[in-house]
Structure formats: C-alpha cells, structure tokens
Amino acid sequence: AQRVTQPEKLLSVFKGAPVELKxxxxxxxxxxxxxxxxxxxxxxxxxxxxxxRESIKGFTADLNKGETSFHLKxxxxxxxxxxxxxxxxxxxxxxxxxxxxGTGTLLAVQP
Amino acid sequence: DTEVTQTxxxxxxxxxxxxxxxxxxxxxxxxxxxxxxxxxxxxELMFVYSYxxxxxxESVPSRFSPECPNxxxxxxxxxxxxxxxxxxYLCASSPRDSTDTQYFGPGxxxxxx
Numbered sequence: 001a002q003r004v005t006q007p008e009k010l011l012s013v014f015k016g017a018p019v020e021l022k023x024x025x026x027x028x029x030x031x032x033x034x035x036x037x038x039x040x041x042x043x044x045x046x047x048x049x050x051x052x053r054e055s056i057k058g059f060t061a062d063l064n065k066g067e068t069s070f071h072l073k074x075x076x077x078x079x080x081x082x083x084x085x086x087x088x089x090x091x092x093x094x095x096x097x098x099x100x101x102g103t104g105t106l107l108a109v110q111p
Numbered sequence: 112d113t114e115v116t117q118t119x120x121x122x123x124x125x126x127x128x129x130x131x132x133x134x135x136x137x138x139x140x141x142x143x144x145x146x147x148x149x150x151x152x153x154x155e156l157m158f159v160y161s162y163x164x165x166x167x168x169e170s171v172p173s174r175f176s177p178e179c180p181n182x183x184x185x186x187x188x189x190x191x192x193x194x195x196x197x198x199x200y201l202c203a204s205s206p207r208d209s210t211d212t213q214y215f216g217p218g219x220x221x222x223x224x
Contacts (some may be wrong), residue, residue: 028151034212039221043215043218044154045215046179046212046213046214084151087134090209090210091210097142097159097166097167097209098156098159098167099144099156099169101153101154103152103153104151104153105153106151
C-alpha cells in the first residue's frame with residue numbers, strides 16, 4: 001500500500017535551533033517525493049521536491065531509499081518558518097495518478 | 112499568469128441549494144484536481160482531470176459533480192449538500208500528471224447550513 005507517515009503533529013523549536021521534520025513512505029514503484037508548505041492564510045505551495053535537489057529558504061531534504069525516508073531539515077529555524085508542512089508522494093509504477101499526502105507537521109518557531 | 116484562481120472565496124449555502132465552484136489556470140497545464148480540506152488536515156483528493164477527461168473519482172458522492180469545459184477551466188457543481196461537506200475546497204493544476212509539481216489555488220471556503 002502507498003502511504004506517507006509524518007509522526008509528529010507538532011514540532012516546537014526556538015529561533016536559531018536546527019529543525020528536522022520526519023517523513024517516511026511506503027511505495028511499490030519509483031517514488032516522487034515532495035514537501036508542501038501552508039503558511040497561515042496562504043495557499044498550499046511547493047517547498048521542494050527530491051529530483052530538483054535545491055535548497056529552498058534554507059531547507060533541504062534527502063531521499064533515502066534504504067530507509068524509505070525524506071526528512072526535511074534546516075540548520076537554523078526562523079520565526080517565518082512557522083507553518084504546516086506536508087510530505088507527499090507520487091510516482092511511477094506503483095500508485096495511480098495521484099498525490100498522497102502525509103498528515104502534516106505543524107512547525108512552531110518560538111522567538 | 113502563473114497562478115491558479117478560484118471563485119468564490121467564500122460560499123454559504125443551504126442543503127437544498129445548487130451552486131458551483133470555479134477554478135481557472137492559464138499555465139497550459141493538462142492535469143487539474145479538486146481536493147477537500149478540513150481544518151488542520153491534509154487535502155483529500157476528490158477528482159482528477161487529465162487532458163480534459165475525468166481520470167480519477169475518489170468515490171465522491173454524486174452531490175458533487177465536476178466539469179472540465181476546456182483545458183483552462185474546472186468547475187465543481189454542488190447540489191443537496193450536507194453540513195459535513197463544509198470545508199475548504201482546493202483546486203490544483205500540474206503540467207502533465209501527479210508526478211509533476213501541483214500548483215494550488217487559494218481555495219473556496221464552503222459552509223453548508
């Protein structure tokens with residue numbers, strides 16, 4: 001079965017602290033992994049995807065096929081990073097043509 | 112134009128009303144999606160249109176009826192809704208299919224009385 005697991009509903013850190021939002025997946029084909037972010041009162045938007053290998057707003061994520069993980073990391077959290085983060089999965093050879101979302105992690109960065 | 116637009120922003124309707132939600136994109140994307148999102152929950156897929164044809168219906172009740180009049184426009188027709196259908200309805204588009212980045216609209220906040 002295709003599944004995305006985000007074990008933390010809420011992650012609270014202080015400004016300047018490192019952040020890691022966990023994401024594990026289950027997929028029978030070749031996965032495409034995404035992180036989407038939803039800031040307060042803004043639309044859901046792509047933060048990054050694994051094939052681009054970019055660092056966006058200081059965030060990075062590495063696809064680890066052995067551990068079936070795609071954790072999101074940032075070395076120094078900023079208050080403006082406070083938002084809901086969704087890990088999502090699509091791909092070839094497994095699921096049909098749809099994006100599967102995890103349950104989301106609310107990141108709260110305290111001043 | 113690199114955004115997905117949705118109208119109306121807010122909609123309040125009674126259980127006997129008929130209304131429609133509209134979604135538009137001018138990015139030349141060939142896949143369009145409707146999602147339902149409840150507070151503090153991830154989006155739930157409802158429908159996928161691929162090249163203007165309905166390709167996925169996630170067992171959505173028939174009181175929701177999608178329509179894709181052309182490659183830029185997506186409608187969701189609503190009839191005889193229930194209070195539990197109150198939610199944020201999101202539209203999204205992507206260049207070809209779900210392996211591409213999806214671009215989301217701001218959503219329509221629907222309240223069913």
